[in-house]
Amino acid sequence: MTGLQGWLDQPGVTIVLVGALVGVAASLLGAFLVLRRESMLSDAISHSVLIGIVLAYLITGALDTPLHVVGAALAGLLTVWLTDVLVRSRRVKSDAAIGLVFPALFAVAVLLINVYARDVHLDTDAVLLGEIGFAWLDVVRVGPLEVARSLVTMLVITLVNLAFVVFLYKELKLATFDGMLATALGFRPGLVGYALLALVSVTAVGAFDAVGAILFVAFVIVPPTAAYLVTDRLWRMLVLGCVVAVGSSIGGYALAVAYDVSIGGAMASATGAFLLLALIVGKHGIVARALRRRAPRPPPVVHVPEAGGAP
Amino acid sequence: MEILALFGDFTVRTVAIGAALVGAVAGVLGSFALLRQQSLLGDTLSHAALPGICLGFLIAGSRRLEPILAGALVTGAAAALLVLLLTRTTRIKSDAALGVSLSLFFAFGTVLLTYVQRHAGAAQAGLDAFLFGQAAALVPRDLVVLAVVGGGSLLVVALGWKELKITTFDADFARSLGRPVVLIEFLLTVLIALAVVIGLQLVGVILMVALVIAPAAAARQWARRLEGMVVLAAVFGATSGVVGALVSASIRGLSTGPVIVLVASAIVVASLLLAPERGALWQLAHAFAQRRSLRAHRVLVDLYRLAQDHDDLDYASEQGMLDTYFGRRTGHVLRRLERRGLVSRAHHMPEEGTHWVLTVDGRQQARELIRPFGERDTTLDGATQ
Structure with missing residues (x-):
């Protein structure tokens, strides 16, 4: 146990672990968002959960209570619901609806911070950029160990997301690829969609402390997109997305230390390197596509009816 | 400030x-x-x-x-x-x-x-x-x-x-x-x-x-x-x-x-x-006006049908009966029709409530309302056209 504790006491280990957990939790859900063509909802949610966090802070006066998770999940669902209402009113298209709802909610949140919460550490820079570098300072006791609070939070969220994806794998897959069939078979694809987005909101809250609002979006969208270029199987896409997320966390930390820059930003930027790699080596990447174009086409297969068959 | x-x-x-x-x-x-x-x-x-x-x-x-x-x-x-x-x-x-x-x-x-x-x-x-x-x-x-x-x-x-x-x-x-x-x-x-x-x-x-x-x-x-x-x-x-x-x-x-x-x-x-036109309140007002005019049309047409069935152009329908028939109060609808000169009050019997009779304009409008539905007008009134 003391060996493990000594390991956890190194700031770098905690930071990399938190980053990797944010990445895994985000990209597990992100794979489905990317496939459902709802990637930009994660951007909207990551902005508007701020209002849930701020309101929870104004009510409780504390920065990490269960109410924050509830508030953020509600704020995320509110975003999705308002967007839905606007789209169904047929007055604006879905892309504009997203772009109308989240800036409004985010603006309210920023102004609330401006007015009521100027001196707490809930300042707007931290919201955007995250402070993963300080993750190891705030520790809680778990059994015999002293563990960073954000590490515990992210571990719980990651396990919940993992359980969601594993236990509802069939439902998620069906709702993602064929919502009509899912409805016809008696599943509730709409409900699955809302559950997915609620979890995205909760994960966004957990990620807030670590990487900030917008870098969270990088972890949601980029690893699954990179994986999408490499494989055609959903489970492989999920696994590869997690690998990319963990790799980005490690690589990003190393870069951030080397150049003394934002750790969260470096981790998110590192996902871009994996995307580039996927574009080069992936079977759906740019290189593979160019090669396929240059390769001579195979002769067309023609089925000739057997002689003596029916005319 | x-x-x-x-x-x-x-x-x-x-x-x-x-x-x-x-x-x-x-x-x-x-x-x-x-x-x-x-x-x-x-x-x-x-x-x-x-x-x-x-x-x-x-x-x-x-x-x-x-x-x-x-x-x-x-x-x-x-x-x-x-x-x-x-x-x-x-x-x-x-x-x-x-x-x-x-x-x-x-x-x-x-x-x-x-x-x-x-x-x-x-x-x-x-x-x-x-x-x-x-x-x-x-x-x-x-x-x-x-x-x-x-x-x-x-x-x-x-x-x-x-x-x-x-x-x-x-x-x-x-x-x-x-x-x-x-x-x-x-x-x-x-x-x-x-x-x-x-x-x-x-x-x-x-x-x-x-x-x-x-x-x-x-x-x-x-x-x-x-x-x-x-x-x-x-x-x-x-x-x-x-x-x-x-x-x-x-x-x-x-x-x-x-x-x-x-x-x-x-x-x-x-x-x-x-x-x-596109605004929500605008559409709400539009829907309200539509409902109102539809209700007025229904009352008008039903008065006309009652007159037809009684073979009496000046048949006076009792308001209470109309209320029961529609399952809701029709007084305000009838009063609005009266203001437009389409119906008029008739005092049938002193001990009963208000009765309503279609005016000439009212009959005309009722006929126009049902004409698109292709129903033959079998009353004397229709025959005189």
Whole structure:
């Protein structure tokens, strides 16, 4: 146990672990968002959960209570619901609806911070950029160990997301690829969609402390997109997305230390390197596509009816 | 707190003029983005400006506006190119491409921002004002830059109006006319990027997307033609800018961007509710009027049918009986019909309630109401026609 504790006491280990957990939790859900063509909802949610966090802070006066998770999940669902209402009113298209709802909610949140919460550490820079570098300072006791609070939070969220994806794998897959069939078979694809987005909101809250609002979006969208270029199987896409997320966390930390820059930003930027790699080596990447174009086409297969068959 | 008195203040006037300019340009170009269903491209463009802002600062070594805006334009255009590259050459869909581009450029921007903060000394003061916008940082010199860039883009829109219009509404048609559609689309993207870029100082990279979308979305509710929509969007954008800038200048500690965005959002909500024909309240009123006239028609036709069935043109129907028949009170409906001269009261028997008789006009209207349903009119009244 003391060996493990000594390991956890190194700031770098905690930071990399938190980053990797944010990445895994985000990209597990992100794979489905990317496939459902709802990637930009994660951007909207990551902005508007701020209002849930701020309101929870104004009510409780504390920065990490269960109410924050509830508030953020509600704020995320509110975003999705308002967007839905606007789209169904047929007055604006879905892309504009997203772009109308989240800036409004985010603006309210920023102004609330401006007015009521100027001196707490809930300042707007931290919201955007995250402070993963300080993750190891705030520790809680778990059994015999002293563990960073954000590490515990992210571990719980990651396990919940993992359980969601594993236990509802069939439902998620069906709702993602064929919502009509899912409805016809008696599943509730709409409900699955809302559950997915609620979890995205909760994960966004957990990620807030670590990487900030917008870098969270990088972890949601980029690893699954990179994986999408490499494989055609959903489970492989999920696994590869997690690998990319963990790799980005490690690589990003190393870069951030080397150049003394934002750790969260470096981790998110590192996902871009994996995307580039996927574009080069992936079977759906740019290189593979160019090669396929240059390769001579195979002769067309023609089925000739057997002689003596029916005319 | 006197908002009008603020206009006298030199700084405030500078800010108001700048905000009006930024809002108007964003409204005009946002209209095209909205109609082309590229609203979220504005989101990507504005987030992607962050690394450009830092690069512009690093290269110029000062907080002068021109290199910073140039940097923002370059990285914004690069982000738009990345979106195009991903969607055209791979199977990545446009939403994921926009998200990838947005988050990667912004991530790199935060890396650069921290690099500038930690390595370029105190001179960086104020770069993070570009996150949420800071009206106070606007100086008259900047106004010239905004006016040149903004005025220039509006001029380009005016000169290329016809091309932009057909490309926006029917790109295939434009192509069939031999117009350089790809070039026009590229031009439009650059113009939207310019509109985003000049707003960064006031509104900030996070929320600039709202100033591109909201005025255009609001204007769309009122206007049926592109010309009207663009002008109205410019007015809405300018109004949001000026009101937002003045409010944030008059209350200490408020970031300018969020206030401007909230004003623009309020205009959108008002437009969604109030706009003629498309507005929610308008439609509610319309539905109410329809229900009312339908009810009146039903009462009129039923009075006519009762008269038919009794072979008596002047048959007087008792109001209580009509109430029972319709399952609801009909008094107010009948009184409205009476005011229009379609029915009149008849006192059948003194001990009973009000009775109603169709007038000649009322019979005429009832016949017209049932005629489309092709029913033969078998009464004496019908035979006399």
